[in-house]
Amino acid sequence: MSVYTTVDPRQLEDWLAGYSLGNLVGLKGIAAGITNTNYFVTTTQGRYVLTLFEALTLEELPYYLALMSHLARHGVACPTPVADNSDRFASMLAGKPACLVSCLDGADTATPSAAQCRAVGAMQAALHKAGDTFTLRMKNPRGPRWWSQSANRLYPLLSNVDRALLKEEIQLQDSHRFDHLPSGVIHADLFRDNVLLKGDAVAGFIDFYYACNDILLYDVAIAVNDWARREDGTMDDALARAFLEGYRKVRPLTGEEEADWPVMLRAGALRFWVSRLLDLHFPQAGELTFTKEPNTFRDLLLAHRERRDFWL
Numbered sequence: 543m544s545v546y547t548t549v550d551p552r553q554l555e556d557w558l559a560g561y562s563l564g565n566l567v568g569l570k571g572i573a574a575g576i577t578n579t580n581y582f583v584t585t586t587q588g589r590y591v592l593t594l595f596e597a598l599t600l601e602e603l604p605y606y607l608a609l610m611s612h613l614a615r616h617g618v619a620c621p622t623p624v625a626d627n628s629d630r631f632a633s634m635l636a637g638k639p640a641c642l643v644s645c646l647d648g649a650d651t652a653t654p655s656a657a658q659c660r661a662v663g664a665m666q667a668a669l670h671k672a673g674d675t676f677t678l679r680m681k682n683p684r685g686p687r688w689w690s691q692s693a694n695r696l697y698p699l700l701s702n703v704d705r706a707l708l709k710e711e712i713q714l715q716d717s718h719r720f721d722h723l724p725s726g727v728i729h730a731d732l733f734r735d736n737v738l739l740k741g742d743a744v745a746g747f748i749d750f751y752y753a754c755n756d757i758l759l760y761d762v763a764i765a766v767n768d769w770a771r772r773e774d775g776t777m778d779d780a781l782a783r784a785f786l787e788g789y790r791k792v793r794p795l796t797g798e799e800e801a802d803w804p805v806m807l808r809a810g811a812l813r814f815w816v817s818r819l820l821d822l823h824f825p826q827a828g829e830l831t832f833t834k835e836p837n838t839f840r841d842l843l844l845a846h847r848e849r850r851d852f853w854l
């Protein structure tokens with residue numbers, strides 16, 4: 543259940559007075575989600591999603607909300623933030639930073655088809671292209687420096703085998719430079735649960751709160767690592783190919799990107815192995831975290847390392 547902060551209708555009516563969205567008709571908590579509190583809000587003008595941010599501050603929100611607004615204006619399927627009468631996308635509600643975005647008609651899937659992977663790949667490429675004209679900048683908080691520092695905290699807690707694997711992979715990644723590859727705005731967490739689908743079409747990408755500027759191919763690797771991953775940690779090549787096919791139709795990969803694909807898949811797996819290990823071993827006191835299985839990404843990393851024939 544992910545309604546951590548309760549909002550009552552009277553309180554919401556007062557807050558909505560700062561918008562031009564008509565009167566409140568319905569308010570319903572959303573059970574899915576882990577980090578934030580989400581509600582479906584219906585007014586006489588339409589249906590929206592209200593998010594109360596449990597960890598991000600009001601000062602941190604403008605980048606993400608401006609980005610969603612920019613992408614939505616440029617044809618990327620994602621929720622559009624609604625501005626209040628003071629032209630702000632976010633303000634305080636029930637003691638938390640809060641925003642309203644348009645409600646999308648779709649649902650996530652744990653078992654995507656090739657057609658759905660193709661559509662998500664194409665929309666991710668559209669996001670990468672639309673990001674070209676977005677002027678705000680955000681460094682990736684989960685880049686190489688972060689995983690090296692995190693690994694130092696984790697080494698004493700890991701088995702000898704896992705410690706050796708983590709050290710070796712970080713060394714390999716540190717020795718490999720990706721600076722020459724195309725970079726821009728990336729979602730950085732485009733997992734299956736962050737995409738709403740309607741049939742085979744993308745209704746919208748959600749959860750932009752890891753979005754940042756980084757290498758575009760890194761974003762593709764993160765997404766393919768989830769969309770084409772089987773339960774046993776190996777890749778479903780047909781799904782991976784479909785994803786890349788959709789992506790390339792909108793933004794063809796360069797020869798340098800193709801050459802770096804195997805190492806980038808490993809970088810994507812490493813990033814989520816490390817973050818899941820951190821969540822497991824260093825749960826933040828008072829923070830609402832739900833631990834996902836770190837070994838999934840260790841096993842995926844091993845599968846990528848052992849693989850010789852890449853299906854690009």
Ligand SMILES: Nc1ncnc2c1ncn2[C@@H]1O[C@H](COP(=O)(O)OP(=O)(O)OP(=O)(O)O)[C@@H](O)[C@H]1O
Pocket residue numbers: 544572574575576577578579580591621643644645646647648650735748749
């Ligand atoms: N704009 C939207 N339109 C329709 N449904 C939405 C929208 N945004 C979120 N949802 C629904 O709310 C659920 C929870 O949202 P989300 O995954 O963003 O939660 P979170 O707690 O903010 O993030 P996370 O779960 O990644 O920590 C989604 O699975 C989706 O069903």
Ligand SMILES: N[C@@H](CCO)C(=O)O
Pocket residue numbers: 731733814817818834
């Ligand atoms: N998508 C992430 C969690 C949110 O960042 C994971 O599955 O580990």
